[in-house]
Amino acid sequence: MDTKSSYRGSKAAPLIILPGLMCDSRMFAELLSAFPEAQVIDGFYAGCDRIEAMANYVLARMPARVSLLGHSMGARIALEVMRKAPDRVERLALVDTGVHGPKPGERDARYALRDLGREQGMAALVANWLPPMMGFAGLRNEPLMDSLYAMAVSAGLATFEAQIEALLNRPSVDALLPTIACPTVAMVGRQDQWSPVVQHEAIVAAIPGAQLRIVEGAGHMMPAEAPQVFNQLVGEWLAIAPTP
Template sequence: MPNTQTIPVNDIAMHVRTEGAGIPVLLVHGFPLDHTMWDAQVEVLAEHCRVIAPDLRGYGATELADAGDPPKITMQQYADDLAALLDALGVDEPVVYAGFSMGGYIGWQFVKNHRDKLRALVLVDTRASDDADDARKMRLKMANHVQEWGAEKVAEAMIPKLFAESSLDALHPMVARTREVISATNPLAIAAAQRGMAERPDSTPDLAGINVPTMAIVGAEDQLSQPEEVQRVVNAIPNAGLVVIPAAGHMAPVEQPDAVNLVLTEFVKSLNA
């Protein structure tokens, strides 16, 4: 059975799964998902590491608390929650931060504001730039209407963009499970995250100053964080690496878990070399 607990963090009760021992690896899920997107990674990494996989504020079994009116959670607030979680868990050494999609956006703020807690960085299907005007308008449209639409409509809109075309059979377990998770998400949490992402800063100017070991992973068919864009991020970070995962879209850790697990385990092992 998964080892999960709920811990007071800032003004919320945060739900987190922890497994294994060794180098702490913090797995940060994307929008609008929860920690279970990492299940295949947790099982493998726990053989080598202390894995920490939380539900972000408002997602999964973690409380949203008061997100304001209209609701908004900034990437820095999510990052501050994660730093406080590490303190609450008694993690006294720097972590390998692995952020997927929005988890990567949060990661830029973690690097900037909690560098003392960072040992290495893994960027999974994410990017550094802020939104173009059209994308920002779409985020704000969803934020303004998601309560009337319901999370199920968000799932319907997002699923085709998340997976490689070969994975999109509605009966495929990974697609069905992702649809289920999104559909169960609190619409207020969706709205709050969309507003936070819409105003996130461009982190591209900060890339050259990242001085920890960094690895990027991206699906070859990712429509949202395209491999060419991720390559530009990697080129800007000193000594960063990139692995492109074949037959995967945006949800590479779910679509091709064995390939992603191999990259993650080899990267973590290299930190002890």
């Protein structure tokens, strides 16, 4: 499938992309090349420290009706957008994410990274945070690692602190998921250790009609690790007829 011609020929609503923790449009460089009409909501959510406020930031910057794709934390924001304005979302893609509440030990682990950043700076924080996010091939891709490292460092410690507070205080979506009626897909890298396949199986089990797509050989940063496969999946999702 030619993803560019497929998207241009489709009648899908505009593609809006919500980045995850410490991520921006650099995470989606290959996707933006394949889908030049797409828009990433950049700006690290203006320092918001709650998912609900991040969703409001997105709603103020997106078109009236969209194809909404969220990666990692961005998928949790996308779900909050669905809660606040379901009529504005034509279709939904949840990528390398989860729908559970904070896990035991999660707060301590996030605060340990925060404290490392306070003591040694963002370079040390990202050097500890990024490698476990990657699949085996991604770890060996030096230009990719350098790009993602620079992106995360540029987010800054204040952004990291605000975003982990948002994640630690994330709202429950248990009641929301069964009400989602638009075409929904959950995508995940097979080697994603942070948001494993089983979490995406739970997502598709909870959302009526949702579909699961697994990308072999990729980790949590799958959109950048396996861009050709990811772009193909996005094109297929955009080609699904919208719910009447």
